[in-house]
Amino acid sequence: MQTLLRYSRETLLTAVVVFCFTTLILLIAGAPPFAAYYHIFKGSLGSWSKIAHVITVWMPLTLCASGLLYTFRIGLWNIGVEGQMIMGAIFSTALLRFGIESPQPAVFLGLSFFAGALGGAIWALFAGFLKTKGGVHEIFAGLGLNFVAQGIILYLIFGPWKRPGVASMSGTEVFPQTLWLPFLSTIRLSPVGLVLALTAVMVTAWMLRYTWVGLGLKAIGKNQYAAFLFGLKPGRYMLLAMAFAGGFAGLAGCLQVAGIYHRLIPAISSNYGYLSLLVVMLSNYNVWVAPGVAFFFACLNIGSIQLPMMLQLDSSLSGVIQGALVLATLAIYAWQTRNKQKEEQR
């Protein structure tokens, strides 16, 4: 009970700090803060179709976040998650292109998920091997590979996979409807994606708590050397964590292609990879809190689309809020930890 009280007090404090900070920024930018918040709220939760949009953002965010829980547990900073998502999207697109003329599109749709996961996992393993065999820090490898993935996707969209006629920034040619993920006709939401995201969360929770993957990652993350003496092989677990993270990110990429955009566009990952890093950090690496935080971030993303229209504000304000949220949370968390230490000393 006491921890629950403390948690809610911390959350409230964070909310107040972020609120003040963003309001300050808005005032400096010359915009009415409360109007901005109102439009964000209305723009995300104002109608069922808007909520459906929020969920379409929530699904890939949650998938990526679930994957990142593996790498964070072992102490790796998988900044390459963005590129892993892109490669997943590319692999899925490649597979779907084979199924364009096929009489059994459902098979190809199903296979595209495997392809996406494979693509993401392979890309993650590049960074993983660079780390385990070459000692290259995963932040640098990941970031570098992100740029490479961006390059590859642009090459494909403007090159071999370009639209007939003129290559366009709006991506490759749209897939025929047979290769679209089934969706509810009233709100354009794919239940497949929803199920996938929820399954990812549950599988991750189960793996981390009840299996060797979870305990091994945790042990190596806390003390690699002692874990080695206990018989664990840190290199192997690192690669495993990267494969999981990449695989989940790849699935998110596939979802973007097969369920949302139905083609490959240059911004297929929409920065969801980077955003999911923030989601995981903000949820204090807790698998049950992460989907909630992801939902909040999704609301911010969708809601802030209203801002340019209604208030002539750039929609990147949502980014400001998200960043401020993470900073404020980390600061408050550090402050609470210091207070606790001081208390123990007394």
Place this chain on the structure above:
Amino acid sequence: MRIELRDIHKYYGPVKANAGISLTVRSGTIHGILGENGAGKSTLMKILAGFSRKTKGTVSLNGSPMSYKTPAQASRLGIGMLYQEPLDFPVLSVLENFMVGLTGNVSDRNTPHRQIFEQLAKDLGFNLSPNAIVKNLTIGERQQLEILRLLGLGIEVLILDEPTTGISNMQREALFKALKQLASEGKSIILVSHKLEDIEALCDSVTVLRLGRVSGEMSKPFDTNTLLEMMFGILPVQATCVETQPGKTVLVMDRVTATGGRTGLKKCDVTVRQGEIIGLAGLEGSGQGIFLRLASGLVQPKQGAVFLQKSKMNGKDYHVFKHAGVTFLPAARLEEGLIPGLNIAEHFALQNRKGFYVNWSEAFKQAKKSIEKFRIKGQSVFPVESLSGGNQQRLLLSFLPDDPVLLLLEKPTRGLDMESALWVWEHLQKFCAGKTSILFSSSDLEEILAMAHRVWVFFNGKIVKDTMISDTDIHELKSAIAGII
């Protein structure tokens, strides 16, 4: 400076670490605080040094009650503490470490401080080079540096927490000489220890703590039995080593050379047989650590070959050795042996990995059993970093497999009080009956003489003496350790 502690209480939640302790230290004396692990010695000293805040009670310096909240405030009042693990900056030089915390002119930083340093060092007979980098020094030298640093700050009261753990006998003698000199200059010295011989050799008076309270006080000359009774309540029984006939060959090192530590290991040629208990003696960093790591597969030899039960092990890694029945227990408990952040039960879960799922109920059951058997003061859900040093060592020992071929123990009783250490050896000797060979390093010659069949003395990376315990004595060994054969 005269120190008076009156009715000091310190509670950590329901745990009463100090429950009403009073003692007096006169200036110009060396006062000992004696007690087993968990008696409350370190807690009390941390309060005196400003590291923790007391729950109740008063601290008086020269008759006036003082209240201070931080070690910085305490050092301004003249109280300084030498911690068991050196708290210094390994990447900086000796002189730079000395200057830390000293205010002064930035431009002529080096000159006056260097002179002060060299004068202080000369006065105490410490041989430290100001430009040496601290990470290359031994623990004994780092202690000397710390003492000089505290003196440079103007400390009048010096508290030492288990200072002789991990230093050679020569360094210990140098330390004791320096402390006696400081006392004669009017400083107050407080020595916290569980080692009776240190207290008896150095102190003018001693306070014995037990379970958070003062159980007795004594001035010199000291009576060992009385002190033991005050510490434990009963006299512990000395364990004696069981002589066994060594069996077939277990480990052979054939002209093995390796690098690592301060000296590496040079052209080592030894044989270990089943059932032997061999003590590795020598100054810290003379090659014992490297030897143990070579024998466990953590380090690969640059030249020569390591044979385990007739099979050549060069190039094979630690896990192969482990499978073959070799177990290594490192001295650095939290850095190498245990995983901070994980609790006791999780460590047991790590021990037995079968299948895909973690068997949590089994892990908790085993944890509970081991906690009872090894008398570890803690519960299964406690994170291991919350255990005291002695209890961490008990936990590490509880991980030893039932029937190992070769046990490699790096300073197994480091930081343990006498009762715990004896218990450890009782437990280890049971392995001998099962034909396990035990190699252990120790800085305590008495321990080696009491427990081992054979002793190897390491000096500068070579084994300079290899003899049966029955064929040698403590003086011969002490000379060998110093390099005199």
